[in-house]
Amino acid sequence: MIKKIFPFVLATLTLMSAPVAAFADDDTVATEIVDTMNKLFGVHPGFRANHAKGLVTEGHFKASPDAAGLSKAAIFNGSSIPVTVRFSDSTGVPNIPDGKANANPHGLSIKYHLPDGSETDMVINSLHFFPVASGADFHDMLQAIAASPDNAPKPTKLDQFFEAHPAAPKALATPHTPDSFADEIYYGINAFIFTNKAGQKQAVRYQAVPEKIVHLDAAEAAKQAPDFLIDELPKRLAKGPVTFHLKAQLAAPTDPTNDATKPWPDDRKLVDLGVLTIEKAVPDSLSAQKALLFLPGQVIDGIDVSDDPLIGTRDSAYAVSFSRRSQ
Numbered sequence: 001m002i003k004k005i006f007p008f009v010l011a012t013l014t015l016m017s018a019p020v021a022a023f024a025d026d027d028t029v030a031t032e033i034v035d036t037m038n039k040l041f042g043v044h045p046g047f048r049a050n051h052a053k054g055l056v057t058e059g060h061f062k063a064s065p066d067a068a069g070l071s072k073a074a075i076f077n078g079s080s081i082p083v084t085v086r087f088s089d090s091t092g093v094p095n096i097p098d099g100k101a102n103a104n105p106h107g108l109s110i111k112y113h114l115p116d117g118s119e120t121d122m123v124i125n126s127l128h129f130f131p132v133a134s135g136a137d138f139h140d141m142l143q144a145i146a147a148s149p150d151n152a153p154k155p156t157k158l159d160q161f162f163e164a165h166p167a168a169p170k171a172l173a174t175p176h177t178p179d180s181f182a183d184e185i186y187y188g189i190n191a192f193i194f195t196n197k198a199g200q201k202q203a204v205r206y207q208a209v210p211e212k213i214v215h216l217d218a219a220e221a222a223k224q225a226p227d228f229l230i231d232e233l234p235k236r237l238a239k240g241p242v243t244f245h246l247k248a249q250l251a252a253p254t255d256p257t258n259d260a261t262k263p264w265p266d267d268r269k270l271v272d273l274g275v276l277t278i279e280k281a282v283p284d285s286l287s288a289q290k291a292l293l294f295l296p297g298q299v300i301d302g303i304d305v306s307d308d309p310l311i312g313t314r315d316s317a318y319a320v321s322f323s324r325r326s327q
């Protein structure tokens, strides 16, 4: 997957200035999505088109014995794997107040550094499921948001979009402001396929489950200092590590892997894949985050992308955003 992406990063500059046919492929829709994000949130040189505000931390992941039974991926072999983890607020606004409703969903991006120098990523957030199932619908939703300012006549374009896509308002209502990045549960949303040593395959969706979940109500969230989440985590880490259990929700054969608007039933088995331990915030998070690119489709042997079409659109969109913010 990554081999496919880096030539694309280089090609992006050409694509950006060329007239493009609407949605011929992932790269086209991704470029238009990033254009729309830039319109909605403004262009902030050096910052991500979405999840612009964040904090980079470091730690390690140690898999449980159950993980190797599901996937032969090297991150699940039980050794201690160094990780870089970025927590983030939504939107492309680098100084969004952390307690603002639009700063939801919050993000958790994990980069696993393998002994052979390779990397694999998980890029997850606090939505329980996604508002739309395809990149084209995500583009249309962003366009509808852009066309629906507070003073827009009713029904707004967004009202109309929600009417036609009933999962969207439901998904957008799922995340709440946490009292700490450490006290939030993060969902993988997109499905991936594990293969174990015996060649058995299993569709999974990730969850990163904290020691405890603490949410603020809207009034409490609005009273918080603008950087309360970004400032709190380094102080908490100075006192000791923060841990999450990485879990895999196992799909039943009838569960859809290609529709992120459809959460799998709560009674599906959750397997504890191991413990993600965050040890410290990096000294210069702003410059560290500029150099980092997390890609949902950057997988290693033992983990494959599923037929969920969002993963390809996401890989392309993150590459477009990276190309623009690296200039």
Ligand code: HEM
Residues within 6 Å of the ligand: 030, 033, 034, 047, 048, 049, 050, 051, 054, 086, 087, 088, 106, 107, 108, 109, 123, 124, 125, 130, 134, 135, 138, 187, 188, 189, 190, 292, 293, 294, 310, 313, 314, 317, 318, 319, 321, 322, 325
């Ligand atoms: C078609 C669907 C989606 C599109 C087009 C999209 C687009 C983007 C873009 C352009 C960025 C900035 C990337 C960068 O500059 O490095 C971003 C960041 C991010 N997105 Fe998405 N996204 C989508 C779906 C999702 C989903 C389903 C999740 C969670 C499961 C998610 C979680 C995140 C997170 C956590 C970040 C911050 C990454 C980082 O820390 O570098 N996104 N997204």
